[in-house]
Amino acid sequence: xxxxxxxxxYTTADGRRIGGTVMEMKNITLRFxxxxxxxxxxFDIREGEIRAIIGPNxxxxxxxxxxxxxxxxxxxxxxxxxxxxxxPMKPFEVAQQGIARTFQNIAxxxxxSVLDNVMTGRLTHMKTxxxxxxxxxxxxxxxxxxxxxxxxxxxxxxxxxxIRKTPVARxxxxxxxxxxxxxxxxxxxxxxxxxxxxxxxxxxEKEDMSRFILDxxxxxxxxxxxxxxxxxxxxDLSDRVVVMDYGKKIGDGTPDEVRNxxxxxxxxxxxxxx
Amino acid sequence: MFYREAGDFNTSYPEDSQTFPIKFDRWRYYxxxxxxxxxxxxxxxxxxxxxxxxxxxxxxxxxxxxxxxxGYCGQVSLGTGGFMAVGAYACYKLMTSFPDxxxxxxxxxxxxxxxxxxxxxxLPSLRIKGFYLAVATLAAQFFLVWLFNxxxxxxxxxxxxxxxAPERTFLGVNITGSNTDAWATYLFCLFFVIxxxxxxxxxxxGSVGRKWMAIRDMDIAAxxxxxxxxxxxxxxxxxxxxxxxxxxxxxxxxxxGAVEVGEAxxxxxxxxxxxxxxxxxxxxxxxxxxxxxxxxxxxxALKIIGVxxxxxxxxxxxxxxxxVVGALIIIFLIAEPHGLAQLWRVAKEKxxxxxxxx
Ligand SMILES: Nc1ncnc2c1ncn2[C@@H]1O[C@H](COP(=O)(O)OP(=O)(O)O)[C@@H](O)[C@H]1O
Ligand SMILES: [Mg+2]
Numbered sequence: 059x060x061x062x063x064x065x066x067x068y069t070t071a072d073g074r075r076i077g078g079t080v081m082e083m084k085n086i087t088l089r090f091x092x093x094x095x096x097x098x099x100x101f102d103i104r105e106g107e108i109r110a111i112i113g114p115n116x117x118x119x120x121x122x123x124x125x126x127x128x129x130x131x132x133x134x135x136x137x138x139x140x141x142x143x144x145x146p147m148k149p150f151e152v153a154q155q156g157i158a159r160t161f162q163n164i165a166x167x168x169x170x171s172v173l174d175n176v177m178t179g180r181l182t183h184m185k186t187x188x189x190x191x192x193x194x195x196x197x198x199x200x201x202x203x204x205x206x207x208x209x210x211x212x213x214x215x216x217x218x219x220x221i222r223k224t225p226v227a228r229x230x231x232x233x234x235x236x237x238x239x240x241x242x243x244x245x246x247x248x249x250x251x252x253x254x255x256x257x258x259x260x261x262x263e264k265e266d267m268s269r270f271i272l273d274x275x276x277x278x279x280x281x282x283x284x285x286x287x288x289x290x291x292x293x294d295l296s297d298r299v300v301v302m303d304y305g306k307k308i309g310d311g312t313p314d315e316v317r318n319x320x321x322x323x324x325x326x327x328x329x330x331x332x
Numbered sequence: 333m334f335y336r337e338a339g340d341f342n343t344s345y346p347e348d349s350q351t352f353p354i355k356f357d358r359w360r361y362y363x364x365x366x367x368x369x370x371x372x373x374x375x376x377x378x379x380x381x382x383x384x385x386x387x388x389x390x391x392x393x394x395x396x397x398x399x400x401x402x403g404y405c406g407q408v409s410l411g412t413g414g415f416m417a418v419g420a421y422a423c424y425k426l427m428t429s430f431p432d433x434x435x436x437x438x439x440x441x442x443x444x445x446x447x448x449x450x451x452x453x454x455l456p457s458l459r460i461k462g463f464y465l466a467v468a469t470l471a472a473q474f475f476l477v478w479l480f481n482x483x484x485x486x487x488x489x490x491x492x493x494x495x496x497a498p499e500r501t502f503l504g505v506n507i508t509g510s511n512t513d514a515w516a517t518y519l520f521c522l523f524f525v526i527x528x529x530x531x532x533x534x535x536x537x538g539s540v541g542r543k544w545m546a547i548r549d550m551d552i553a554a555x556x557x558x559x560x561x562x563x564x565x566x567x568x569x570x571x572x573x574x575x576x577x578x579x580x581x582x583x584x585x586x587x588x589g590a591v592e593v594g595e596a597x598x599x600x601x602x603x604x605x606x607x608x609x610x611x612x613x614x615x616x617x618x619x620x621x622x623x624x625x626x627x628x629x630x631x632x633a634l635k636i637i638g639v640x641x642x643x644x645x646x647x648x649x650x651x652x653x654x655x656v657v658g659a660l661i662i663i664f665l666i667a668e669p670h671g672l673a674q675l676w677r678v679a680k681e682k683x684x685x686x687x688x689x690x
Pocket of ligand 2: 162
């Protein structure tokens with residue numbers, strides 16, 4: 059039975075509720091000069107699911123995430139969010155709408171501690187004005203404490219308590235990736251976008267990261283769209299997969315459907331040749 | 333020295349994020365405040381106030397202001413002198429136009445006006461960064477000095493082209509003009525220093541401070557967590573200029589009394605304050621004080637040692653001062669970008685663990 063044909067809410071085999079469409083990409087085309095990085099691609103993301111975008115290097119996966127988060131403006135097509143077409147937006151406006159992300163190359167604030175980095179994830183929730191902050195006592199302090207509690211919960215959840223006060227610049231690569239996830243999670247996003255969260259990690263770190271991604275989705279019900287290079291990891295992790303190759307969508311469905319898709323097999327075999 | 337945090341537990345988040353989480357630090361801070369308010373005013377005379385205390389206090393405010401922009405938000409500015417001039421001329425115009433208003437109001441309003449001008453000159457920062465922004469602020473510096481020289485309205489059409497502070501009192505005590513007492517001008521400036529440090533500390537530990545630091549560390553990542561870059565930069569320009577404006581107002585009205593703009597607020601002033609925060613420590617309120625103290629005391633110390641003790645000619649000592657400052661800037665930029673403040677932190681860290689370093 060094809061799960062993806064279901065248009066109503068359903069419950070997965072492991073008991074998570076998947077809701078209706080929360081984001082939809084409609085006929086997105088993105089060009090850089092003569093290069094067509096994304097060619098007329100459409101797909102949807104449903105509430106509560108883990109949606110993967112896979113494909114060989116240069117397929118246009120990161121570009122797609124950059125379209126969603128407002129860094130790139132597509133020449134054609136629309137991004138629908140919560141049932142309405144989204145007007146062109148700056149990245150910070152996208153973030154304020156509840157879309158958080160991590161980068162393929164870590165983008166942390168190196169001059170700050172882990173705790174401060176995670177606290178920056180709370181900024182969209184902190185509204186106290188300049189004047190109240192100057193006085194601090196009262197509103198600003200209370201807001202700081204409330205948001206600190208959320209940040210500390212995320213820190214506990216991702217098991218990085220021990221490095222809370224460490225400057226980020228001193229951390230090894232794997233931990234930095236985890237701190238970046240913590241910062242994105244601290245925003246309590248509606249959709250979490252992860253660009254190759256496991257790139258450059260050893261097997262053990264990959265297993266940890268996979269577990270965290272599943273836990274985040276399970277515990278907070280966060281919708282996750284993630285890019286992964288590695289087919290194997292994706293198959294275990296995701297509910298549905300979009301496969302891209304040379305800017306085109308060549309497959310979309312459950313991991314099993316995608317695995318048996320001839321175009322996908324060809325694309326991956328093609329890559330392993332060169 | 334007994335510097336300990338043992339038995340000193342912070343059991344709530346507000347306690348953990350306070351300015352001085354270690355009790356010993358807190359007490360030392362209260363002690364400094366007590367001495368500054370209740371002891372120093374009784375001991376100082378005109379010489380001490382004019383050669384050390386007033387410049388130290390006033391430059392500290394300017395350094396705090398510049399540090400917010402450069403150290404916290406990462407936007408380099410060479411326009412500090414020009415913005416101090418805005419504060420000074422705003423204060424002058426306010427003092428002469430509204431003679432009945434309190435001096436405290438004048439100085440605060442001068443800060444507010446400078447904040448507005450700062451925002452105006454901060455607008456290009458959305459598009460230009462680093463070196464190019466520095467050049468743009470340099471242009472602002474020259475433009476502002478030129479403006480105050482050329483438009484007679486700013487100096488009330490005085491024949492000399494200078495501005496001079498009329499006599500004003502606060503709580504019945506003279507604080508500007510020629511008949512002031514050392515303790516009164518000192519306390520007046522101290523009030524603004526405490527106010528500035530308090531506000532700056534609160535802003536830098538909360539959400540707006542994190543926005544500034546996010547922009548400083550990586551502007552793309554700052555955007556992705558929802559920071560509006562233009563808003564964040566412009567608030568940094570506004571807050572920074574507010575403090576710089578206050579310091580300019582005090583520098584003119586309380587310290588110098590009369591000002592020729594090119595001389596008092598020229599490009600050398602911009603560099604002096606920039607050097608203060610580099611030597612003191614970028615991104616540190618304490619560093620702003622340390623840097624101001626250092627560069628105010630250095631010429632005094634060199635003069636005492638060089639001229640008074642060793643009998644060297646004055647001009648040699650003046651040159652020596654330039655060499656020392658230049659060398660220190662290079663050393664700090666290369667070896668310790670976080671300045672004296674970081675050296676102090678490292679020393680405290682060692683003391684905290686002493687005598688068992690592991
Ligand atoms: N900013 C850009 N300017 C020009 N070309 C780009 C830019 N970003 C991506 N591309 C091109 O778009 C294509 C897809 O890149 P990318 O989305 O990074 O692929 P992936 O993440 O799947 O490896 C590549 O050919 C890449 O060179
Ligand atoms: Mg990529």
